[in-house]
Every structure is written in C-alpha cells, then in structure tokens.
Amino acid sequence: METILGLDYPTLWYLVVGLLFSGYAILEGFDYGAGAWHLFLRKDLSRRIAINAIGPLWDANQVWLIIGGGALFAGFPVMYATMLSSMYVPFMLFLMLLVLRSSAIKFRSAEKMLWWRKTWDIIYFISNTLIAFLLGVVLANILQGFELHENFSYKGGIFFSFLSPYSVMVGFTTLSVFMTQGAIFLLLKTEGRLHTRLTFLLKRGMVLFLISFAVTSTYTLTFLPGVINKFKETPIFFILPVLAFLAVANVPRLVSKKKYAHALVFSSLTMAFLLMLVAFQLYPVLIPSTVDPKYSVTIYNAASSQKSLGIMLTIVLIGAPLLAGYFLFLYKTFHGKVKLDDTSY
C-alpha cells in the first residue's frame, strides 16, 4: 500500500473527511446555533439582524457539508451508503429541515405581515434546533454502532430506534455547543441592546453546555466499552481530552473578559478537539457493528481504490488553497457589525 509521511491513503482520506466535518461543525455551528436562539430574541428588528449576521456567510458555510458529503461518498462509498440507508429517517428529517431552514432565511423578510414573519421565525427556530440535535444523535449512533450483519446489511430498527438515552444526551450536548458558538458569533456581529441581551443569553447557554458536556463525558467514559482501553494502547492521545477540557474552560474566561473573537476561536477549538477525540476513538473503524466486530465498516473495507484516493488527494491539494482563498475574501468583505441596507434579507 502506498503511503505519504507513513500514512496510508485511507488514513489520509479519513483525516480529510474529519477536517471537512470539523469545518462544517465550526462554521455551521454558529449558523445553526444563532438560529437556535432565534425565538429568545424578542423584537422583529433583532431577529432580522440575527439572520443578516449569517446572511452572506451561511451559504458558503454550508459548502463544508456538501464537500464533506462528497468526500465521504468519494473516499468511503461503503460508509456513505451504509450510514445513510441505515439512518434513513433521521437523515431524511435532517435534509427536510435544511430545506425549511433555507426557505425561512429567504422568505422571512419578503413580507411585512406579522403572522408571516412569526411563522417563519418559528420554522427557523425549530429547524435550526432540530438540525443541531439530529447531528448529535447521528454521531451518538455511530459511536454506539449499528446492527450490521454480513455485507454491511443493516437489520436494526427503522423509525425511532435511533433515539436512545445516550443519543438524546449527545444531541443536547451538540445543541448546547452550537448555541454557545452561535451566541458568541452574534455578539461579534451586534451592538446596543441586542448585544446586552445576547450576553445574558450566552451565560445561560454556557451553563447548559457545561452541564451537558460533563454528563455526556462521564456517561461515555463509563458505559461505552473500549474508550479507556484505546488510551491505554496509545497514551499520547490522552492529550486530546486534556486539550478539549482546557479549551472548554477557556471559553467562559474569555467571555467574561469580553474577548469575543478569542472566545469564538476557543469555542471552535473545543469542537475540533472533541471531534478529533471521536475520530481517534473510532479509528480505523467508521461504524462499529454491534453484531460482530468483523462486520464493522472500517476505513479499509469502505475505501475507494488506491488510484481513486490518489486522484482525490491531488484534487484536495489543488482545491483546498483555492477554497481557503475564497473564504478569506468572503469573511474579510463582511467583517464587522451587521448593517442593514437594501440588499439585506
């Protein structure tokens, strides 16, 4: 098997996919998170400002989901197919909510009628909240494993089985992480009374986050088999939970000092470290089988051919700097507080 820097192609692609989904979580994290605060903002103008804070950015942020999904399909077609067809209902709900969320952003400010805007506000709030929650639920299901038999055939429940106490817990944690991220982002984008209101909301959000984070971590360490063993095998990776913990602790500190830009960085780092932790725990498995480990989806039995992975790594090497350039340009253009004008939503 060919390698680069001692890493084989499937492992490299695993890192690429991980990077893409981390980018997605961080960027759409503040988009969904901001949306999950929507009904907590009382005035119509505040809600408009909140939507326009993500206005020019959310479409670009969503690209990370599109590229991430493409990268999964491309590099690990078996993982892509098995995950989506086994988790049919949550993913269909997720997709439908994405459509509703986009519609709410596009159509909310198209009319002045109060009932129109209130309806879209509710749709927007619910879709953002549930999207964040469902992402956590799916993550938890992957961590717990699917009922996979020979040839990756899924024989588990099909409608509500994806909701277990653990997955609900991870769902809430994800929501609270996103809400923290979203509130910090909105603080960077707003001023005046809305800003004051958001500082208050962010404090609530952080409390919620710290509690759910602590509960979920404890539960994971206690009940998920093999978590501790994995660290015993490669103790160096014990640095990940330590870093995650430090990043988590740093967020409230920076918020209290009103250093919101720094707080956003550390809140993003929290997500990145937590996802790295998940990636480390699973590697080289992608979806554990609860029936027999030999039926698990791994980066090796799920991967595309060497040739294909090689082509795609080349595409990433060319494309990633371009993408970084576009994003720098975009974020630079829309740096600073929201100012509503005739082009706003």
Next chain:
Amino acid sequence: MDVEILARIQFAFTIAFHYIYPPLSIGLGLIMVIMEGLYLKTGKKAYEVLTRFWLKIFAVTFGIGVATGIIMEFEFGTNWAVYSRYVGDIFGSALAAEGLFAFGLESAFLGVLIFGWNRVSPKVHFISTIGVFLGSMFSAVWIVVANSWQQTPAGYHIVGEGFNARAEVTDFWAMVFNPSSVDRIIHVWQGAFLAGAFLVLSVHAYYLLKGRYVEISKKAFKIALGVATIVSFSQLISGHSSADGVAVNQPAKLAAMEGHYQASAPADLYLFGWVNNDTQEVSGVSIPGGLSFLVDQDFEAPITGLNAFPEEDRPGQVNAVFQFYHIMVSIGLFLIALTLYASFLWWKGKLFDKKWLLKIFAFSVLLPQIANQVGWFAAEMGRQPWIVYGHLRTDEGFSQEVSSNQILFSLILFLVVYTILFLLFIYTVNKKIKHGPYDEAKNPNEFLKYV
C-alpha cells in the same frame, strides 16, 4: 408498492423539482454577467438597474437550487445504497471536484454578489458575478460527467463479484471524457442558457406589453434575444451530435426514441406519433428513412432496432421515451423559428412593433423548462433497465435495508415541502416582477439619469 418503484418515484420527483432551478441560475448568471459587463463598460445606470433587478430573482432561484441539491447529494446514499457502493470509486472524484472547484467558488462569491454592492468596488463585484456564473457552469460539468459515465462507462474496470462487485477508476481522464460527456455538457449548458434567456425575454416582453420600464426592457430584451437566438440554433448542433453518440453507444435508447423495433432495417424519423409496444407499431407522421439519414447520411442504412435486444434489456416505457424526446425536439425547433424571426425583425428595426410576438415571448418562459425536463426524462428512461449501462440494473441498485414505509414517509414529506416551496417561489418571483426594477411612483430620473 414495492421499494424499487417508490425509490424511483422519489428520485424522479426530487431531481425533476431540483432541475427547475439550477438551469435558471446558470442562464440568469450568463445574462447578469453580460448586463453588469455592459454597465462597467458604458457606465449607463440602466444596466446597473437591470443587473440589480435580475440579481434579486437569481438569489431566490439559486437558494432553492442549493437547498434541493443537497438532498440529491445524500439521496444516492439513502435510497440507492447498492448503486452508491458500486459507483463510489468513479463518482467520488467527480463529486469531490465539484464540491471543491465549483461549489466553493459559487457559494463564496454568492455572498459578495448579493450583499456586497455597498461593500466592494464595482469591479470586484463584477468579478464575483463571474465567479458565481463560472462556479455554476463547473457544477454542471461534474454532475453531467457523473451521469454520462452511467450512460457510457469508460476508464474503469469491474472488481469483485456479486454483492461486492464495484467499478474502479483505471483512467481518470477517460472517465471524465467518456464518450457522451462533452456533447451532453454542452447540451445541458445550452438548455440552461435558454431557460435563463427566455425568463428574461418573458418578463421584459410583459413589461413592454404593459408599457412599463420601456427603455430598460428594450435593452434587456435585446441582450436576452441575442443569447437565445445563438443558443437555440447551436442547441440543434449539440443535440444532433449527442444523438449520433447515442446511436453508437446506446442503440437501444435511440431505437426507443424513434419507436424503431425491427432488429436491422432503415428507420423513419417521426415528427410526432404514438408507439404501441404490443404491436410494435408507431402511428404518426414520419420521414421514411429519416433516422437512417441523420445517423449515416443514407436513407437506406440499417439501424439497430429494439428487437435486436433481449426483452429484459430494452427500455420498459418505449412510448414515454418517444414522446418525451419528441416534445423536446419540437420545442427546440419552435424556439429556433421564434428567435430567428424576432432577430430578423430586430435587424429590420421593427422588433417591438408586433404585439402578438411579444405575447408569445411572454409565455415562452415555460418552453425551455419543459424541454429541459423531458429531455432528461428521455435520457434517463431510455437508459433503463440499466442504472449503469450494461453493468448494473436499476432493480439491483436500490437500498435493500430501506422499507417501503420509510420511503412513503419521506416521499410525502417531499411532496408537502416542495409544493409549498414551489408556491413560495412563484409568489416571490411574481411579486418581484410586479414590483419591477425600480419604483415608478418616484421620479424615474433619480434611477435612470441617462433618460
């Protein structure tokens, strides 16, 4: 109903709905690039007003295109898991390329395009417009490459057997430039240009008929008519080239398009007709040997008919393929005649004299849309029973672990949400059109200093 049929209905519904929007975005993108380019070149306010107006409609169209497109990306996995495992190695690189090269470009510049008027210089804004337009063009490239590979696979080999069989790339460029890619990309692009150009023609014909925004509408109409005339005509060429490819690579599809059954005989070209699959007869008006002539420049040349293929390898819905194909061709020919005549009047300086012509243009917006839809229907139904031509059958490709109840659940959700979305789209666009490019009640000179 069984899982396969439901999965096919859901896919057909979601992709057909999705395909209303991206062609409009591509076509409007081109028109906006021209309008904004003219604004930068001439400095005339009229072109800025036009660009800003069409940008508003573009934004709504693009938004729905993205939202419904994400669903397509994941629907391969949810409903066509076996197929996804089979083609992942091939599709993967095309999809990855699309995401990074096309989609990133498109979406990042979209923000600047829509919200950046007051934040960047006119030149940078123009570059953003071009960026979004090019991004949407590239997007079409990679998607059509992937679909064309399903029609005419190339640059691959099959590895494994039974459940574990899959196609793997052996030659990336042969896969990208498979025999039908280039023709179909051009055909799809041009279909998109027509969709956009005819929307612009339609809206400004409506304004001209109502006597509103007359000056700028004349300008916009001419831009769109120029595009529509050239593209309608060149669409005939790419269409012909595409059909030539089908004759070589997918003879069963070509035979279905013309309802040609005899295994090896000269084939007629129908203007319209009705295919009876049981009696294997077509009733309608035809040019005898016409298809033979188009393919081989010889009215007597034999063309492979449907009977040359075993029953189970023929498209199931011959009449549907025939009808869809003929509707597309008829619309294409009509658009050529319409645009050529209008261009002739333009040359004579009488373009806006005939009210009935403007009325036709006002309604013509639907025609390229219909042609785009039925063209895809013909292409996809003509490929049946294969999901990957010659290798994987559609009835082998769907997700085995998904039940019909699950698909019914999602299908109903799609029907409800998409119906609402479509109504909202029509309502919003209609409102923007009624409202117009600027407020007439105010002094128009404020907006159009050149008047």
